[in-house]
Amino acid sequence: MLLSFATWLQDTALAQWVALEGFPWVESCHVVCITTVVGTVTIVDLRLLNLTSRHSRVAQISNDMLPFTWCAFALAALTGGLLFISKPLIYVADFPFQMMMLGIALAGVNMLIFHFTAYRRVADWDGQPDTPMAAKIAAALSLLFWATVIICGRWIGFTVR
Amino acid sequence: MNSAISSFCDWLENTPVSLIIQSVSWIIPLVQSIHIMAVTVIVGSVLAVDMKLLGAVGRGSPISGATRRFLPWIWVALVVLLLTGATLTAAEPKRELLNWVFRLKMVLIVLVCAVTGAFQVTVSRNASAWGNTPSNQWQARLLAIGTLAIWITIIFCGRWIGYVEHQ
Numbered sequence: 001m002l003l004s005f006a007t008w009l010q011d012t013a014l015a016q017w018v019a020l021e022g023f024p025w026v027e028s029c030h031v032v033c034i035t036t037v038v039g040t041v042t043i044v045d046l047r048l049l050n051l052t053s054r055h056s057r058v059a060q061i062s063n064d065m066l067p068f069t070w071c072a073f074a075l076a077a078l079t080g081g082l083l084f085i086s087k088p089l090i091y092v093a094d095f096p097f098q099m100m101m102l103g104i105a106l107a108g109v110n111m112l113i114f115h116f117t118a119y120r121r122v123a124d125w126d127g128q129p130d131t132p133m134a135a136k137i138a139a140a141l142s143l144l145f146w147a148t149v150i151i152c153g154r155w156i157g158f159t160v161r
Numbered sequence: 162m163n164s165a166i167s168s169f170c171d172w173l174e175n176t177p178v179s180l181i182i183q184s185v186s187w188i189i190p191l192v193q194s195i196h197i198m199a200v201t202v203i204v205g206s207v208l209a210v211d212m213k214l215l216g217a218v219g220r221g222s223p224i225s226g227a228t229r230r231f232l233p234w235i236w237v238a239l240v241v242l243l244l245t246g247a248t249l250t251a252a253e254p255k256r257e258l259l260n261w262v263f264r265l266k267m268v269l270i271v272l273v274c275a276v277t278g279a280f281q282v283t284v285s286r287n288a289s290a291w292g293n294t295p296s297n298q299w300q301a302r303l304l305a306i307g308t309l310a311i312w313i314t315i316i317f318c319g320r321w322i323g324y325v326e327h328q
Contacts, residue, residue: 028320032204032313035197039205053230056222064218068208150201151194158190 006088019086026082033076034153038146040065040072048139050131057126058135062119087160094160100152107145114138163259170254182252189252196245200316202238206231207312211305224301225288232281239274259327266318273311280304 046052118134213227
């Protein structure tokens with residue numbers, strides 16, 4: 001059933017347009033979105049690691065940056081979906097693609113855990129000279145997972161032609 | 162002009178360094194990944210400064226704070242981009258040097274660096290004119306939207322180099 005769904009998907013007019021002429025345009029938009037996601041997340045993560053912006057509160061930097069992260073992530077998912085439907089069966093079987101999706105999932109789980117644990121008490125530790133160890137671990141993992149997503153994402157271009 | 166560049170490419174792609182990069186399969190994907198990570202640093206920093214100029218973030222703090230905090234990162238990232246970009250060019254010189262999209266990208270990078278450098282010097286010399294909300298709002302908006310548009314075009318060019326056939 002999934003197979004027939006994938007076949008139907010790549011036969012849609014939209015998928016055909018991506019496959020035949022839209023791919024470089026959609027891919028360029030995808031790169032703008034993913035660099036915005038990772039660029040804004042990095043600003044927050046470096047603050048959580050207490051390496052930069054120490055004079056600014058963590059909550060302030062998160063509130064400033066994360067709306068851009070979320071908008072860019074939604075557009076990255078949309079453009080990524082368009083790239084995916086051009087060759088769904090090839091992408092699902094592609095190892096770098098699978099690792100990229102795993103990286104996104106891990107980044108998401110890491111963010112959720114942080115959000116519902118250490119970040120719930122941000123008002124207590126924001127403004128202290130140092131950030132809690134839990135925040136530092138979450139930030140380091142976030143940078144690691146997003147780097148994995150970028151490396152695997154670029155790697156797809158060498159395995160799927 | 163193109164024939165001179167072409168013979169330079171012929172020489173470059175047969176140098177030992179170029180041949181090594183071409184023959185080891187993981188070097189180009191890895192260097193491209195580092196290149197993209199440096200682009201993320203630029204995009205994050207540019208967005209932070211430009212949104213501050215547009216008044217979308219960090220109300221109540223001076224613009225000079227944002228430029229001091231973020232603009233140095235752009236220059237560091239540009240050095241990484243230059244080194245990784247040069248590595249990729251050494252591996253496939255004709256793909257870049259004989260490609261009009263690559264040339265457009267380089268012109269836009271020089272332009273945006275000149276604008277950013279001039280802006281950085283102006284703010285550091287006269288921080289008060291660029292207070293919490295800039296007194297020259299019209300110029301600030303133009304600068305923010307203009308630099309953002311140029312950087313996005315540069316990213317598009319970077320991706321399109323791989324799709325445009327070189328001469």
